[in-house]
Amino acid sequence: MKPHMEVLIIEDNRINLKLMTYLVQAAGIAVTTAADGERGLELAALRRPDLIICDVCLPGLDGFQVASALKAQPELKDIPLVAVTALAMPGDRERLLQEGFDYYICKPIEPEHFSALISALIVRRKRNG
Numbered sequence: 305m306k307p308h309m310e311v312l313i314i315e316d317n318r319i320n321l322k323l324m325t326y327l328v329q330a331a332g333i334a335v336t337t338a339a340d341g342e343r344g345l346e347l348a349a350l351r352r353p354d355l356i357i358c359d360v361c362l363p364g365l366d367g368f369q370v371a372s373a374l375k376a377q378p379e380l381k382d383i384p385l386v387a388v389t390a391l392a393m394p395g396d397r398e399r400l401l402q403e404g405f406d407y408y409i410c411k412p413i414e415p416e417h418f419s420a421l422i423s424a425l426i427v428r429r430k431r432n433g
């Protein structure tokens with residue numbers, strides 16, 4: 305098992321980024337952050353995080369483009385990828401899953417739900433090595 309777990313959060317909204325960073329760190333998990341998709345992809349390759357949380361509406365590359373870039377890289381494609389989205393229609397959610405996201409969380413972020421999902425995914429990741 306790795307000595308610590310690390311989550312990469314890609315989010316351009318400062319308030320959401322601050323909230324998610326706080327919640328992940330409160331679970332004892334290290335956080336790396338990026339405010340746009342390009343930087344997020346760089347950090348994903350550099351840090352090989354245990355989990356990636358990605359906003360859908362981002363400047364430059366959007367979340368869908370980030371997802372397809374991550375899933376096209378053999379060394380990154382198995383990292384669980386969670387969308388954070390204000391897209392609320394059922395078709396939007398299906399599209400997220402079809403385009404490479406493994407899970408999604410709807411905005412506004414509900415702290416208990418967010419923390420429970422992230423903790424469950426991290427526990428599973430630890431178990432699978």
Ligand code: MN
Pocket residue numbers: 315316317359360361362
């Ligand atoms: Mn955004």
